[in-house]
Amino acid sequence: MTKRVVIVGGGFGGLHLVRHLERRLRPGEAEVTLVDRNNYHLFTPLLYQVATGELPPHAVSYPLRLVTARAGFRFVQTEVDAIDLEARTVHTADGPFGYDVVVVAPGSISNDFGIPGVREHALPLKDLADAQRVRKRILGSFERAAVTADEAERKALLSFVVVGAGPTGVEVASSMRELMDHSLRPMHPAIDFARDVSIVLIDGADRPLQAMDPRLSAIATRRLAQQRVGLVMRTLVSEVAPSVVRTKQGGVYLASTIVWTGGVKVTPLVAALALAKSADGRLLVDPGFRAGGREDVFAFGDAASFVQDGRALAQLAQVAVLQAPRVAGNVARALRGERPVPYRHHPKGDLIALGRRQAAAQLGDHVFGGFPAWSLWRVNYLMQLLGVRNRATLLAEWSLSYFFSRMIADTP
Numbered sequence: 001m002t003k004r005v006v007i008v009g010g011g012f013g014g015l016h017l018v019r020h021l022e023r024r025l026r027p028g029e030a031e032v033t034l035v036d037r038n039n040y041h042l043f044t045p046l047l048y049q050v051a052t053g054e055l056p057p058h059a060v061s062y063p064l065r066l067v068t069a070r071a072g073f074r075f076v077q078t079e080v081d082a083i084d085l086e087a088r089t090v091h092t093a094d095g096p097f098g099y100d101v102v103v104v105a106p107g108s109i110s111n112d113f114g115i116p117g118v119r120e121h122a123l124p125l126k127d128l129a130d131a132q133r134v135r136k137r138i139l140g141s142f143e144r145a146a147v148t149a150d151e152a153e154r155k156a157l158l159s160f161v162v163v164g165a166g167p168t169g170v171e172v173a174s175s176m177r178e179l180m181d182h183s184l185r186p187m188h189p190a191i192d193f194a195r196d197v198s199i200v201l202i203d204g205a206d207r208p209l210q211a212m213d214p215r216l217s218a219i220a221t222r223r224l225a226q227q228r229v230g231l232v233m234r235t236l237v238s239e240v241a242p243s244v245v246r247t248k249q250g251g252v253y254l255a256s257t258i259v260w261t262g263g264v265k266v267t268p269l270v271a272a273l274a275l276a277k278s279a280d281g282r283l284l285v286d287p288g289f290r291a292g293g294r295e296d297v298f299a300f301g302d303a304a305s306f307v308q309d310g311r312a313l314a315q316l317a318q319v320a321v322l323q324a325p326r327v328a329g330n331v332a333r334a335l336r337g338e339r340p341v342p343y344r345h346h347p348k349g350d351l352i353a354l355g356r357r358q359a360a361a362q363l364g365d366h367v368f369g370g371f372p373a374w375s376l377w378r379v380n381y382l383m384q385l386l387g388v389r390n391r392a393t394l395l396a397e398w399s400l401s402y403f404f405s406r407m408i409a410d411t412p
Contacts, residue, residue: 003030003335006090006099008080008269010036010064011044013105013301013320013327015386020328022071030335032073033097035090039064039077042127043385045317046394048168050131051259052138052175053183053406057128059393062386080106080269088296101296101334103327104273104283108264108302108315117240122260125168137257138176139408145196146188157256158197161245163237164261165203166211167316167352170220172259173201174355177227182356183405200230200253202245203262207233211314212350215367219360220352223369227355237262264315270303278305278312288330288340289323295334300327308345318348321384351377356402 005021007014018034025032040061049055068075078092083102090097110126112118123134138160145157162173176199185193201208201224207217208224208231224231232251239246240260245253266281275292276284282305283291289306291299301320305312313319323343330340349363353374361373378398385391 002028003100004098005030005032005101005103005331005335006097007032007034007103007105008036008083008090009104009106009301009303010034010038010041010075011105011107011301011320012041012317013107013303013324014103015041015062015064015067016321016324017103017105017300017328017331018067018071018073020325021331022073024328024332025335029332030100032068032071033076034064034068034073035076035078035080035092035097036064037077037079039075041067041386043381044126046381047125047128047131048172048175050128051125051134051172052179053135053408054175054179054401055394055397057132059390059397061128062390067386083269083273085274085292085294085297099296101298101331103331104270104291104297104299104303105301105320106267106269106303109267110260111263111265112260113262115237115240118237118260118262121240121242122163122258124260125172126264134172134257134259138179141256142184142188142191146190154191155196155198156243156254158191159253159255160197160199160257160259161253161255162199162201162259162261163203163240163245164263165201165205165208165231165233166261166263167209167350169201169203169259169261170208170224171353172261173199173229174224174227174353174358177229178355179406179408181227183408186405187408194228198230199228200232200255202232202235202237202247202253204236205233209352212352213362213367216350216352216360216362219367219369220354223354223358223360264302266303270299280305280312282312282315286340287342289327289343290330290340298327298331298334300324306343306345313345319345322346322348351380353377 043060078094082091110124145154209217236248238248283299285304291297300323302315326343352360359373359377360369
């Protein structure tokens with residue numbers, strides 16, 4: 001009887017797992033089904049560029065059906081309600097899917113840490129709709145500021161706060177300044193961009209990019225200062241109200257636009273699974289990515305806590321991509337009754353975009369910034385995209401945004 005594999009989630013983990021399973025499964029060995037609420041894979045590392053007008057939404061999405069069809073697998077666009085471990089069934093809005101092996105890789109969701117007002121008044125940046133809302137809010141603020149005669153109101157409209165100085169927060173704050181200085185400034189000659197426009201980046205850590213090499217943080221700090229982005233570190237947010245961020249240190253930051261990049265947490269689907277979890281709610285997995293000591297449940301990416309050298313790997317796209325080949329191999333081994341092969345993580349390095357012709361890069365022990373890092377950053381992400389069409393689209397859009405104004409019309 002043909003074995004059944006169900007993959008929950010079409011993010012970086014699920015997408016790359018499909019690609020590697022295609023190579024590792026024998027013809028007819030298993031029926032593979034990928035389920036996700038969206039019929040596209042979202043290239044989240046570039047989502048902030050959609051939010052700041054550098055890229056259109058279609059440049060960062062890729063059809064999941066194309067990947068599964070080429071592999072000879074099945075894709076089902078549906079909402080996953082629950083995973084019944086005893087019945088070996090994934091329950092969805094479109095009915096149940098039985099499995100012999102299930103792979104849990106639904107990604108993560110924005111974490112508000114229970115802080116009052118975050119859900120109601122801050123804008124997350126986790127999907128395409130979020131990015132479009134951020135762009136709409138930024139452009140709308142400038143349109144309203146351009147017609148008001150009240151100086152205080154204009155400054156309030158043009159005050160922006162980004163909470164979270166991790167990679168997404170740093171990149172979105174830097175890109176917002178590029179959007180304003182190089183695209184919006186020529187369109188709004190009545191606005192004094194030096195006096196009226198402010199961007200503040202807030203985080204509780206000692207430095208931006210806390211999880212990365214301190215030398216990368218130093219490069220980012222200098223670049224943000226050049227871009228007139230205010231860094232407020234060692235500061236914890238206590239409340240977000242309409243157009244205001246309050247901190248536990250007593251600070252009050254007015255902002256018409258509040259972007260929340262303060263962290264991520266597991267999805268409700270993962271939280272509901274009766275399997276051993278880490279303190280942050282991720283599924284504890286063994287070196288072969290098996291969850292809860294079960295032979296039929298694998299988890300990786302943001303949903304899994306993979307501990308190496310005493311520390312859990314970070315919830316980053318790069319981690320899920322690097323784990324996918326070993327997960328694919330171990331799923332194939334599980335179907336054949338073989339033991340899994342342990343995984344050892346070897347990071348490729350870190351890249352952070354810092355605006356026009358500026359970035360920071362770490363390759364091994366070598367850290368550098370400026371135009372060389374920016375060039376490497378662009379080439380790296382260009383090659384990570386799937387499909388010649390998507391790469392050509394990305395290259396064309398980047399070229400247009402570099403030489404001309406960004407997408408600054410308030411369109412869907």
